[in-house]
Amino acid sequence: MSIVSRIVWIYIALLACPAFAQEGPELGVAVTADQIASWAISVQPDGTGLPAGSGNAAAGAEVYAMKCLACHGSEGAGGLNDRLVGGHGTISSDTPVRTIGSYWPYATTVFDYIRRAMPLMQPQSLSNDETYAVTAYLLELNGIINEGDVMDAETVPNVEMPNAGNFIWIYSEK
């Protein structure tokens, strides 16, 4: 290969490199699925990531009274912090009230967020059953599920949230 063609090939190779095509020293340490499990707390809209366990609204009401009510108010409204219940039909008004029931597009997000971040003073302290139960209670207060409905890894992804159809993706993969 001539020097000129070699230079051309190097140039083409450089052009083809993405912005950050670099070699690293490969110091990552392999981990197993068992090790990862306690950290992998996110839940996808299709239910991927939901753990075993279950709960209904009645059980959730008891947990809520002990661990949620002080900040979020009786039956999910009227507390110092975010309102969780009500606001149905207000979203297109001049004074929208954004709650789980009136605004949130996915029930999986309710489970995910309670599990990772609530109660505020003791995050990640609820059991899976308690998390499913509080999820059920908040959905039931919002009139989205019925009183006896059990929330678990099968049912949460299938809950139809009233405002789910009103979200538009702006970012698109070209």
Next chain:
Amino acid sequence: MKKSDLLEPIAGNGLLHRRLFLKSSVAAMGAAGLQFITAKVATAAPLEVPAWMQTPGTGMSGYGARSRHEEHIQRSFGSLPGTVGVGSSRTPLEHLEGIITPGALHFERHHNGIPDIAPLEHQLLIHGLVDRPLMFDLESLTRYPMVSRIHFLECSGNSGANNAPKPPQLPASSIHGLVSCSEWTGVPLAVLLDEAGVQSEGSWILAEGSDAAAMSRSIPMAKVRDDAIVAIYQNGEHLRPANGYPMRLFLPGWEGNMSVKWLRRIQVTSGPTMTKDETSKYSDLMPDGRSKLFTFPMEVKSLITSPSGTNAMQGAGLYQLSGIAWSGLGRIRRVEVSADDGRTWAEAALTDPVLPRAFTRFRLPWRWDGGPAVLQSRAIDETGAVQPTRTVLLGERGVNYRYHYNAIQSWAVSETGEVSNVYS
């Protein structure tokens, strides 16, 4: 252009040419050209030798502090009722110059406080749709090739106070202080993902923080491949705890919440996770009841920081207007300034360096005649995007959109020299 022309206003209400303050221009005009700058008359008393020249100064220190006379320059902050760490603090933009925000004055937004992370115990997990799930610690990451970039970081809720029906009478920082600009140094995330081996269906990631909110956001793989950094250093020193120590994600130009602090976990996924902070928050509600998801870039924006809201002018005469402009889509191409409520505009001088997705400092001389004025700045970025008026912005989005407010800021100057926030 003749040098004397620099003294003629080039736009209404006393805006002068941006080259007036250039050294060569002033020299060429000579002192006579600047007669309108009236010198203060010195007192007749002999000049005193200051006390600090007559005694030795203090000694060195291991970690420097600013002058005690500047200690009143503070971030303003607030937390949700019953909490101390669920809220934000705001950079005092009106007290700063240039483009770099000191680490101690960088804005903060926390969702459940600042974690006290032991650096040797912190680990970054990469898993999900990868061939090899991997853990990295801080020590190993510092051996990877790093990049350094100067970029702004802006909370997408910044400037939301100007959605209110009446203009809030607050300093610039209280309205616009959820934006700062730093040099960020770290490892390109793509290098770490390549080591783990991203599978073909891995088109998004979930990034999660090691704070008590386990704050999490979904990010498209294209952005990760483009310019995402696992940042370890800010302005040359290790990240401060409030900015993600010991490591954070940094996504140049995109809404600040996505640059997840205290980064502990990256899960490669086939779609967005739809976390609380990308659905119920950080989604943009329009008047028809529909909401936009994934409006990632922070769009072109600017404001005059000197003078600005609640300031008092020091009498009629020559002033240098100074401000910042930035765009999440690239470089600032041009900033225009008006002193007559947007009727006429003059081009401001941009101070080097003008970097993509970074603060750009702009300046323009203004001869205030002591009459009422409305000062505005309007930035244009390299994509041609022009900063909108508030009327246009709210006309398109309504007042409940909440995020991504980037309208032109109007500061009214009264005849008595008070500077106030007005809606033009």
